[in-house]
Amino acid sequence: MPTDGCPAFAPAAMVSIGVRVVSCPARRKGEVVLMRSIRVLVVAAAFAVAIGGVASAETIKVGVIGPMSGPFSLYGRNFKLGIDAYVAMHGKKAGSHDVEFIYRDLDGPDPAKAKSLAQELIVKDKVQYLAGVYFTPNAMAVAPLLVQGKTPFILMNAATSAITEKSPYIVRTSFTMWQNTVPAARVARQKGYKKVAIAVSDYGPGIDAETAFRQTFEADGGTVIESIRMPVRTTDFGPVMQRIRNGGADAVFAFLPAGPPTLAFVKAFIDNGLKAAGIQLLTTGDVTPEPDLPQFGDDGIGIISTYHYSRSHASPENEAFLAKIREVGGRVEDVTMAAVGAFDGAHVIYKMIEATGGERDPEKAVAAVKGLSWISPRGPVSIDPETRHITQNVYVRSVEKQGSTYINKEILTFANQPDYGLIKAK
């Protein structure tokens, strides 16, 4: 039992699971007041008795929060695809328990709503695990609830390093900006670029990327001649390109969140003659997600990116994963890193359920996956026991045309990369 939570309420959380059977239906009816008071009594009685929580072969619920609508809905749907694929592959049961995933829509960064959704999932839907979450502020809002709610949280996307430090119950199966950017700086030096211009979106992950690249690149003896933070809403990159060109860089390192600006950025890079002038575009994989590559067309060929997952990754695990995606009705063209983050997240959740035997025991659950390693569709991965973040290969890829489709072709591997962001902080 954790000592840093609120002791008065902590047992009640377990009790609620116990009495879930009693409470459910007739929720929205008008005459509920009496029912409520009866229920309060039942809860109070159970409160006294069921201190240890009740474990039986019942359904374990997992609440998944993600952008199911809005500009980022592709990634919310990817969460669902990844989870569905995992369930299709490994069955509905983890150990002896059925697992049920409940989805909630949160279309943008809105911490107040994130907290209220998480609270609702824990309190009302009685989920034993939380998962998903695309945006950092939303993850930050959920973090303080976890200890009190005794709920582990498997983060399937939000990529700011500090999140896992906000609660001991957070495990991340996605990536961090630092993790993917440090190899980008290394490969830039290896390829012999001396002068690099950095262009990033002016928000948290962008600044993480900028810092990571700058520090690594300069430590390796390179020069960053210019560092531009572009407003997130910018879609006209002509001036930025012109500035970079005038600065005389050998290569450009760029980070923008996936979405319409990336297309405009790549177009502007080509159309302002930077590609023709022999300047190399180097990015994290966020700029070149597979669903966007057809929109770049031939212009995109040759962009080098570093990322932890490519759809074209050649491994039996990835093939099996993509086959399952098709089987559950998804389109392989839509698969991004979010689907893999969710797939591996589901794996972690299954392992947690097996380890706890279905009981609500977050300490045990998290302890069980620390150091866990397996072969993911992205390659070999493991959960770092210190940071509770996933350690994984980061691949250097180049956009190429294969038949009629465009792929991120892996050309180099940086094996077992940790989250450099947290290592730096320590």
Add this chain to the structure above:
Amino acid sequence: MAPIPGRPAASPRPGCRSRGVPGRELVAPTVVAILGALAYLAFPDDLAFFTRIIVAALFVMSLDLVVGYCGVATLGHAVLYGAGAYAAGILCVDGLTDPLLLIAAGSVAGVVAGLVTALVILRAHGLPQLVLSIAVVQLAYEAANKARDITGGSDGLSGISPGPVFGLFEFDLWGRTAYVLALVLLIATLVVLRRVVRSPFGLLCRGIKQDPDRIRAIGGTIYGNLVKMYALSGAVAGLAGGLTAVTTGVVGLDSVSFEWSAEALVMLVLGGAGTLYGALVGAVVFTGFEHYVAAVDPYHWLFVVGALLIGVVLALPAGLGSLAAWLRRLLPQGAP
């Protein structure tokens, strides 16, 4: 006063008059209190959601003060809300943990933001005013994004963990403390604002909205009074912001965004601008509708919400609040 010569004031007051009924001001707050208490008892698992509705309601009422009562066109009201949220959040991270003090600080910050906003946007009217308000909120958003060291930038300001209310009631997982606190603040605000909109000042502001030149012709000033209303509106918006910072523990850039401002305006017009009642109804209906439709069909709820807005415009141009007013007319009047 000197009596005006002529016939004595003989004509008797017409019988059933709305003005002068004692205690009438307390009807709406009482209704809200009862509904709030019922909601607490009937849906104890939804309190976090209800708290969010109350925050929205406070914010929309604040917006109503300037849009509905003064006729100011603004799509930048989140500046006031965000100022309150960030002020409370930053103070809490810096060690001030009393939730009520934090909310009060948020309210003060809201007043300051209101004054600054008023200074800029009251320079113009109509569409240019709307555009000025957009410019102000975008600047505030960018400033909050740039000041990462203080605000946390786009990652949000986290680590806000206020102490118990009155040193007694911890913020719990069920959101009970947060909900009760929010409900009490809502009722208190409602009592105060009902008073304000029925005060001489409220009357003057309604006049300013309908015809500012006419107000000047009876010797009333415009600018100073609008600034004053903005300050009051800032106090309420800042209160809402502070409340959200205290109850959610995170403040994001969304709290100073154009989107949040626009959403509040949509809620206000949906409910009916110019009555506090409309503001309440709009906030509850929009937030509730969004919540439940999004839960049923997270992929296409936006279409349904859009259809709702169009439907309301076509069927009830004065907002959903007018539906309630229409119903109320059908019911027998209570007190004479």
Add this chain to the structure above:
Amino acid sequence: MNVLLSIAFDALAYGMVLFIICIGLSVMMGLMRVINLAHGAFAMIGGYIASYVAGPMGWGYVPALVCGVIGAALIALPLERLLYRRVYGASDPLVQVLMTIGLTFCIIGATNFLFGSAMRAIPLPALISGPVDLGVRTVPAHRLFVIACGVVIASGLWYLIERTSFGIRLRATVDNTGMAGALGVRTDWIYTATFALAVGLAAFGGAVGAEIMPLDPYYALRYMVTFLVVVSVGGAGSIGGALVAALLLGFVDTTGRYLAPNYGEFFFYLAVIAIVFVFPHGLLRRGA
């Protein structure tokens, strides 16, 4: 000097796209006195139709533009009859705001449903894709095309409004709808035609400008503010004002992004505040 030319070129291209899209909104707001927040949604419809015609259907770029314009106008006209008519000149502009935001939501929802949430490009013909070396600097050929389109549209509109009988009737209706009606101008027809023209221009701008303002279902919301700002700064209903405002704001935005990219948004909105303070009734309407 080189820098200045460089900025001027980018600014001109960006400003022209803004102008093409915004001019329709400006006329609509001047004539029908309707704050049409769904204007960006019509631009988006044009862009999506063009991307579909040029992409999956493979008809080529010019037919794509034509289809985009006509398609958007055809979609918009029933909406004008069924929805907009009810809120023209509404005593409370907030009602217009509510309805047009609702319409925008619906269009976004429908686009998302039909085309998915991923972004869309409109394939360009070889003639106007890729870089062109102008000696001073390399410029995207597409931007030259956009600038040319802007010039053609500005002069075409000027001719339409100043030199044709439609223009005369349009101006009369803008000045005084009642009087124009009394003089035998069929004002409801003028409204419909103007609406179609405004939507057509928006659609054209959405399609032509897709390289600078890429298409996705949230295009309609993302640029709503920008369009509103341009129209307001230029003064609703003024073609010259819209042109000057689009170019000026395009210039401020581009310059800010070139010289101080980290503070780009600040420049833009500070400029907006300054302009509204100095010209509260629009750039080309002093005093009053």
Add this chain to the structure above:
Amino acid sequence: MTAALEVQSLCRSFDGIVVADNISLSLAAGDRVALIGPNGAGKTTFVNLVTGTLKPDAGRILLAGVDVTAVSDVERVRRGLVRTFQITRLFPDMTVHEHLMLALLQRAEKTGRLFASLDSFKDAGAEADDLIAQLGLAPVADVKVRALAYGHQRLVEIAIAVALKPKVLLLDEPAAGIPHDEVLRIIEALERLPADLAILMIEHDMDLVFRFAERVIVLAAGKIVCQGTPEEVGRDPAVRAVYLGSYASRDRDALGPGPTVGRGRA
């Protein structure tokens, strides 16, 4: 005794068109003066100059001997210079009673009170009721003015002006736009105005002018062309020329003591 209102050599032009050409006039307490003139003579401009909504190019305006030329319109109202509007300018969504409360509380400088209920201002309430009763508006006291007949609205305009207890009152066509038989009620209302109030009335309805005014000033093209008692003015050939010149045949009998002549106004 200092004049309640004194206007000295007021000039103003718009884009080269002179709308006020060296106008001087003076009103003592209790004066009843009418300002008449054809359309476009500059009457409303003159009112706007006096109230301060327009700034004069030259000339001075004195209220009770104090130069107020540089004083804002709002401040002039507070010093006792009040006007009514030619086209009714009321607050459509307020009741008659609310209009009067607003005016009375504004006069008492109590409109800044945020947290006091309107109902707590019993004196103002009673005064409002008195005024309403005097003007025969009691049956519609709690009706929003947008639902009132136009004649009633004109009475509300006058009631507001009275509530402000002015020293000088500028009535801009108080009878404009109402049927002739209702003009009587306006006249009744005007006749009950305090005797020591200086009133300048701009009017087309000659019935009203002849019943009300002791002195008539005729304005044409921004200039005072003549002034005197109604009878003197009626006989003045210059006045006839002015009216006939600008009205052609339309208002031929404009200055005769006959029935309404204001019908030409849109």
